[in-house]
Amino acid sequence: MDDAVLSLKYHVSPDDFKTAGEASSDVKNKLKKMGLSPEIVRRVAISMYEGEINMVIHAYGGEISVDIGMEAVTIVLKDKGPGIKDIDKAMEAGYSTASERVRSMGFGAGMGLPNMKKYSDEMKIDTTIGVGTTVTLIIRLC
Template sequence: MSDKLIFNYQISGDDFTRAGEASSDVKNKLKIMGIDNNVIRKVAIAMYEGEINMVIHANGGNITVEIGPDNIRMILADTGPGIADIDKAMEQGYSTAPEEVRALGFGAGMGLPNMKKYSDYMDIDTTIGVGTTVTMDVHF
């Protein structure tokens, strides 16, 4: 018997009309579960930023959310191009988003910095030409 709830979301690439649906669904589930609003806010922001990054840069991917007794883990896995320079990508304002994405109001270079800021733990495992897996935890 598992003491975790697990939810999986398939994220479509280049579909900005649906971008944010997974993080919104998780936010609603956490509210129903009575999780603290500050925890919900952190999870929603961190997951949304990751979800948008998957739409912009990686042609989508899969998000697994594990809700445990004192921790929420988000595992965002894609088969995109990978991140060439993680240190550079972690700089606020640095973005490789194309101009047409910026024109939509996305790609400001705050995704990874915000993911780190709003999670208690973040790990980036990336391989050029293979993809990226970002694991984030929010404790409560």
């Protein structure tokens, strides 16, 4: 990882749909102010937001750290949720374990992880059942 120009940390509250997205919104605004290209800002915002929503839906919240470096933006989403049983299945577009309530909020369509992969350059998932999941997303700046 290159030396971070700016390091940010956020706490994501569990099951709180009203505040979900605040962290991603803050990062988006900061990147915009730093003058990064709109396409990069958009990719960071969407992939982080999907991760943030996943934390709210599946994982009783968690912590997000964002390191903005000269070469890349690295987002680490760490939760102490139930873990992902079958990563291959979770990566399939349309596969979801979300509740009816989550679906009624406009999410839970099984696109979270596929979207995070689509909008990032690198994605790594470390998960242990009953312990938690850490998703690392890297979006290169050049």
